[in-house]
Structures are given as structure tokens and as C-alpha cells.
Amino acid sequence: MNLLLEVSQLKLAYQQQVIVNDLSFHINDGDICSLLGPSGCGKTTTLRAIAGFENPLGGEIRLDGRLLSTATEQLPPEQRQIGMVFQDYALFPHLTIYENIAFGIKQKRNKGAIVKRLLEMVNLPGMDRRYPHELSGGQQQRVALARAMAPEPRLLLLDEPFSNLDVDLRRRLSQEVREILKEQKISAILVTHDQEEAFAFSDKVGVIKEGNLLQWDTPYELYHEPNSPFVANFIGQGHFIRGQMNDAESITTELGLLAGNRVFNWPEGTPVEVLLRPDDIVLDETSDCIATVVRKTFMGAVSQYQLQLPTGSVIESLIPSHHDLKLGDRTGIRVEADHLVVFATPTDGNPEFFRTYRES
Numbered sequence: 001m002n003l004l005l006e007v008s009q010l011k012l013a014y015q016q017q018v019i020v021n022d023l024s025f026h027i028n029d030g031d032i033c034s035l036l037g038p039s040g041c042g043k044t045t046t047l048r049a050i051a052g053f054e055n056p057l058g059g060e061i062r063l064d065g066r067l068l069s070t071a072t073e074q075l076p077p078e079q080r081q082i083g084m085v086f087q088d089y090a091l092f093p094h095l096t097i098y099e100n101i102a103f104g105i106k107q108k109r110n111k112g113a114i115v116k117r118l119l120e121m122v123n124l125p126g127m128d129r130r131y132p133h134e135l136s137g138g139q140q141q142r143v144a145l146a147r148a149m150a151p152e153p154r155l156l157l158l159d160e161p162f163s164n165l166d167v168d169l170r171r172r173l174s175q176e177v178r179e180i181l182k183e184q185k186i187s188a189i190l191v192t193h194d195q196e197e198a199f200a201f202s203d204k205v206g207v208i209k210e211g212n213l214l215q216w217d218t219p220y221e222l223y224h225e226p227n228s229p230f231v232a233n234f235i236g237q238g239h240f241i242r243g244q245m246n247d248a249e250s251i252t253t254e255l256g257l258l259a260g261n262r263v264f265n266w267p268e269g270t271p272v273e274v275l276l277r278p279d280d281i282v283l284d285e286t287s288d289c290i291a292t293v294v295r296k297t298f299m300g301a302v303s304q305y306q307l308q309l310p311t312g313s314v315i316e317s318l319i320p321s322h323h324d325l326k327l328g329d330r331t332g333i334r335v336e337a338d339h340l341v342v343f344a345t346p347t348d349g350n351p352e353f354f355r356t357y358r359e360s
């Protein structure tokens with residue numbers, strides 16, 4: 001695997017206010033990655049710095065080993081071999097689709113053939129004489145992608161490119177774009193605050209909170225092995241319940257003694273917080289753990305339930321919809337998790353511990 005982009009200890013600020021701090025990650029040639037985080041956490045600012053539109057206060061950015069940005073030196077955006085696709089498509093309204101795509105490759109002799117190939121690639125053959133306003137949002141975004149790919153960039157940056165589209169089209173187009181990028185072996189970084197989109201689109205995802213990169217990992221690892229309560233909360237659904245280490249492998253909780261395929265270092269009696277995902281909770285009529293249905297969302301094949309435990313704690317469960325529990329019903333439940341995500345309860349009662357973007 002060849003190293004493509006190296007972002008090292010990047011620091012970015014607007015008017016002395018630090019927005020991104022000590023951000024480091026790298027991507028390999030052919031990788032498709034996402035920067036994921038709540039609104040205002042610094043994703044777009046990071047992307048703009050990679051593209052060359054923001055100058056860092058510290059750290060450096062390299063592409064193929066070549067220095068692109070430091071606090072004192074910046075390669076101009078047009079010399080970086082980086083393409084960009086924006087949320088609002090940013091096509092030139094007075095130019096035809098052909099002229100839009102050919103815009104960045106004016107000097108190339110065979111640009112007619114290149115544009116034709118790109119239009120076929122993005123599934124818009126024969127649209128070259130139309131104007132942007134004659135295309136749908138999804139079609140315009142495909143043209144924007146073709147335009148960004150025309151100069152054969154080493155890296156493509158995508159800033160929330162699907163967020164103006166309706167949910168269905170959004171899912172389909174992001175899948176389609178991923179396939180095109182993989183086929184063409186083009187590396188890309190997507191900025192999004194939509195976790196499902198990041199998961200479906202990317203090989204690796206970086207979770208950012210307030211300008212700090214908390215975890216850089218595969219979607220699978222992020223979901224199953226979150227390294228902090230924030231990532232655990234931000235990725236997927238789930239609730240924490242209180243517990244106490246019983247021994248190195250098991251935890252006493254209000255849902256009984258929980259154990260997974262994992263050994264922990266905390267001494268017996270240590271107070272801990274256990275993350276329970278909706279798929280960890282199953283119905284079990286023989287169980288002594290009784291929960292009350294306090295909210296229900298029918299989702300087709302499954303229903304999502306919020307269940308209240310006798311202590312008042314709330315957890316969630318995805319249950320096949322033919323079970324059809326009603327609000328107020330009481331049911332036996334059991335935890336069925338092959339591994340447990342556990343964090344030690346902060347001794348200082350740190351209010352930040354469980355604060356998530358959803359609650360704040």
C-alpha cells in the first residue's frame with residue numbers, strides 16, 4: 001500500500017480561534033475515507049486546508065510525499081492535483097455540461113473523448129449539450145463529480161456532496177460514486193455528519209469532536225470497538241447502564257451478570273458504564289429482567305423499542321416486528337452480546353463523559 005496523504009499535527013484557526021487542533025491521519029492510495037462529526041467540529045475547515053484554501057497555523061500536509069502546506073509554505077490549490085466536489089454542485093450555469101466538465105482540461109487535445117468517457121462513467125451519456133438547470137439535483141452532482149475527475153486528480157475531496165438530495169437518491173448515488181471511485185482507483189475523502197453515509201461509503205472513518213480527531217478506524221471497528229464514550233454514543237445507537245466489575249471478565253448490572261469474550265484490567269468492585277446496542281437486547285420470556293415499553297417505532301421488518309428498567313434506566317432494542325409489543329407492556333429481556341464495550345465511570349463525576357451531540 002502506497003502512502004498518499006499525510007496530515008500531521010495540523011492546527012487551523014480563524015481569527016486566532018483554534019478550530020482544529022493537532023490533527024493527524026494518513027490515507028493510502030486507493031482508500032476512500034470520511035471525516036465524520038457533529039456540525040461545527042471542523043470537518044470542512046480540514047478539507048479546505050487539504051485543498052489549499054486555508055493556511056495552517058501549524059503542522060503539515062503532504063501528498064505523495066510532496067509538501068503541500070505548512071505554517072509558512074503553501075502550494076497553490078491548482079498545483080495540488082486535488083479535485084473537489086461541493087454540496088451545492090457549483091456548476092457554471094451559463095456553460096453546457098460538456099463545457100463544465102471540460103473546464104479544467106482546456107489544454108488537453110483529446111478532451112472530447114475524455115468528456116464522453118466521463119459522462120458514460122457517471123451514467124449521463126448524451127447529456128453534453130444540456131445546461132445545468134435542465135438536469136435534476138442527482139444528475140448535476142454526477143456532472144460535478146465528472147468535472148472534478150477530468151484532470152485526473154490524485155485525491156478527490158467531497159464536501160457533503162449528497163446532502164441536498166432526498167434520502168433514497170442520496171443512498172443510491174453515494175453507493176454509485178463509491179463504485180466509480182473504486183473502479184477508477186481514485187482516493188477520496190468525504191465530509192459528512194451522516195454516520196450511515198460515512199459507513200456505507202468509506203474504508204476508514206475519522207470521528208472528530210471540537211477539532212480533535214478521536215478515532216480513525218474502519219466502520220466495523222468504530223461500531224464495535226469505540227475508544228471513547230463520545231464515539232460510542234455518536235456511532236450507532238445505544239445506551240449506557242451502570243455496573244460494577246465482578247471479576248476481570250464479568251460485570252454486575254441491573255440486567256444481571258454480563259460477560260463477553262473480553263478480559264478487563266479494572267479491579268473487582270470498580271464502577272463501570274456498559275454500552276448496550278439495540279441488537280444486544282433480545283426478548284426472553286423466561287428472564288427475570290423485566291422492562292416496560294416506553295416508546296416504539298415501527299420500521300417494517302423490525303420495531304425499535306425504548307425499554308425502561310425498574311431503576312428508571314432506558315435501553316433500546318430492535319425486535320422482529322411480528323412480536324408487536326404495545327406501549328406500557330412489560331416483557332422479559334436478556335443481554336446477548338459477544339463482546340462488551342465498557343468504560344470506567346469517571347471518579348470526578350465528569351459531566352462531559354456522557355454528553356453527546358444528541359443531548360447537547
Ligand SMILES: Nc1ncnc2c1ncn2[C@@H]1O[C@H](COP(=O)(O)OP(=O)(O)OP(=O)(O)O)[C@@H](O)[C@H]1O
Nearest residue numbers: 014015019037038039040041042043044045046193
Ligand atoms: N470563515 C470563517 N471565519 C470564522 N469562523 C469560521 C469560518 N468558517 C468556519 N468557521 C467556524 O469554524 C468552526 C468549524 O467550521 P466547519 O465548517 O469546519 O465545521 P463542520 O464540521 O464542517 O460543520 P458542518 O457539518 O456544519 O459543515 C465553526 O465553529 C465555524 O463557525
